[in-house]
Each structure stands twice: as structure tokens, then as C-alpha cells.
Amino acid sequence: MPLNLVTGGAGFIGSNLIRRLLSQGEQVRILDNFATGHRHNLTGLERAELMEGDITDLATCEAACRGVDFVFHQAALPSVPRSVADPISSHHACATGTVNLLWAAHRNGVKRVVYAGSSSAYGDTPTLPKRDDMPVAPRSPYAVAKLAGEQYCRAFTLCHGLETVTLRYFNVFGPAQDPGSPYSGVLSVFITRLLRGQPCTINGDGETSRDFTYIDTVISANLLARQSAAPLGRAYSVGCSPRVTLN
Numbered sequence: 001m002p003l004n005l006v007t008g009g010a011g012f013i014g015s016n017l018i019r020r021l022l023s024q025g026e027q028v029r030i031l032d033n034f035a036t037g038h039r040h041n042l043t044g045l046e047r048a049e050l051m052e053g054d055i056t057d058l059a060t061c062e063a064a065c066r067g068v069d070f071v072f073h074q075a076a077l078p079s080v081p082r083s084v085a086d087p088i089s090s091h092h093a094c095a096t097g098t099v100n101l102l103w104a105a106h107r108n109g110v111k112r113v114v115y116a117g118s119s120s121a122y123g124d125t126p127t128l129p130k131r132d133d134m135p136v137a138p139r140s141p142y143a144v145a146k147l148a149g150e151q152y153c154r155a156f157t158l159c160h161g162l163e164t165v166t167l168r169y170f171n172v173f174g175p176a177q178d179p180g181s182p183y184s185g186v187l188s189v190f191i192t193r194l195l196r197g198q199p200c201t202i203n204g205d206g207e208t209s210r211d212f213t214y215i216d217t218v219i220s221a222n223l224l225a226r227q228s229a230a231p232l233g234r235a236y237s238v239g240c241s242p243r244v245t246l247n
């Protein structure tokens with residue numbers, strides 16, 4: 001059975017991915033520093049090996065990649081407002097952490113790295129639907145740092161032959177999403193408030209539209225990206241629905 005490294009495995013998307021991998025009988029190693037992830041997300045996932053550490057440390061990435069076949073790189077500080085308030089931490093986690101991980105993956109003979117990219121790469125260009133070949137136009141430090149990560153993936157494929165695939169996620173929602181932080185996604189906040197019988201607050205007129213993507217779609221996309229024969233070193237959009245407004 002292959003050994004999979006899931007960075008950010010204590011987070012929302014990472015923990016759901018690990019659950020799927022373990023249910024398929026696969027081996028999993030987790031690398032997480034619990035910056036935004038939670039130990040309770042790992043309940044029931046004890047068969048996975050947990051390495052507590054930071055991807056901004058190259059030696060940690062080297063140790064995490066030893067003996068690994070595939071890397072699912074989910075670790076990041078995933079918030080636009082947080083990156084505006086603190087662009088340096090955002091850059092370290094999203095950009096520096098990614099180049100560390102790619103270098104470690106290359107030096108350890110990892111077969112493929114699947115990278116969690118972001119639809120924020122497209123900025124607020126009005127063209128719909130978004131297409132993978134559209135020009136990128138990041139608007140926040142977070143979007144720039146995530147885009148730097150995907151460009152590093154491309155560079156490592158071109159320069160070192162390391163197989164990489166970037167998946168640009170669109171507004172993911174589902175179980176294990178943290179509704180409790182000021183940076184939480186809107187659906188996790190709305191669902192939690194509605195379950196408590198509380199009203200939801202919409203900023204603006206509510207006609208802002210998004211492609212809200214259920215977590216299972218993202219997990220399936222990751223597993224397909226690990227084995228797909230589609231061109232490597234490039235980004236693919238992962239969404240699922242027509243436009244949905246907040247209203």
C-alpha cells in the first residue's frame with residue numbers, strides 16, 4: 001500500500017481526505033502544526049501517523065517526506081482577511097511552506113504532489129464560468145501566496161520532473177469545517193447558526209454568488225489528481241454547482 005503524506009491533516013479538508021484514504025485501507029502520515037486545525041478532527045483517524053510540525057521548517061518537511069509515495073499538500077493559513085491583517089505569516093505558511101515541501105518531496109523521490117490551490121487566483125474577474133486558462137488576477141496577500149505555491153509546483157515539474165497537480169478549490173463546505181473563527185467560511189457560520197435557531201447576517205444585498213463545493217467533490221478530485229494522466233504542472237478548477245447567491 002502506498003504511503004500518503006497529508007499536510008494540514010488536522011484541518012477541515014485534510015481530515016476528510018484522511019478519513020477517505022484510511023477507509024480505502026491506505027497508509028497515511030499527517031504533518032500539522034495545529035495553527036488552525038484541531039485535534040478533535042483526528043478522532044477516529046488514529047491509524048494515521050501524526051507528525052506535529054511546521055512546513056516552514058525544511059528539516060521537518062524532509063522528515064515528513066521520507067518514504068512517502070504521494071503528498072496531498074493542504075496546509076496553509078486559509079483566510080483572506082487574516083492575510084490582509086498579517087501578510088507575513090500568510091506568506092510563510094502558503095508560499096515558503098510550499099517550496100519547502102516541494103524541495104523535500106523532490107529530494108525524497110515522492111511520486112506526485114497534489115496541491116490545494118484556490119479559486120482566489122482568478123480575482124474578481126466578471127467572466128463566468130471561470131476557466132483554467134483564464135489570466136490570473138489575485139487581489140489579496142492570501143491569493144498571491146497561494147498562487148506562488150501553484151507556480152512553484154509548475155516550476156518543480158518543469159525543472160526537476162517532480163509530478164505536481166494543482167486543484168483550485170471553490171468555497172468548500174461540509175463536516176469538520178470550523179465555524180468558530182472570525183475567518184470561517186460563510187456556510188459553516190450560517191449552518192451553525194440555523195441549527196441553533198439563530199438568525200443569519202448577510203453583508204450587502206446577498207446577491208453575491210459563489211460556486212459552493214461540497215467536501216466529497218474535493219476529496220474525489222484529490223484522489224483522481226493523484227493518478228490522472230492529464231497534463232502535469234498545471235492547475236485545474238474544482239467546483240460543482242451553478243452560481244448560488246447567499247440569499
Ligand SMILES: NC(=O)c1ccc[n+]([C@@H]2O[C@H](COP(=O)([O-])OP(=O)(O)OC[C@H]3O[C@@H](n4cnc5c(N)ncnc54)[C@H](O)[C@@H]3O)[C@@H](O)[C@H]2O)c1
Nearest residue numbers: 008010011012013033034035036037054055075076078172
Ligand atoms: N475551505 C475552502 O473553501 C478552501 C478554498 C480554496 C482553497 N482552500 C485550501 O485548502 C487547504 C485546506 O483548507 P481548509 O479549509 O481545510 O483549512 P483549515 O484551516 O481547516 O486547514 C489547514 C490546516 O493547515 C494547518 N497548518 C497551517 N499552517 C501550517 C504550517 N505552517 N505547518 C503545518 N500545518 C499548518 C492548520 O493547522 C490546519 O490543520 C488550504 O491550503 C486552503 O488554502 C480551501
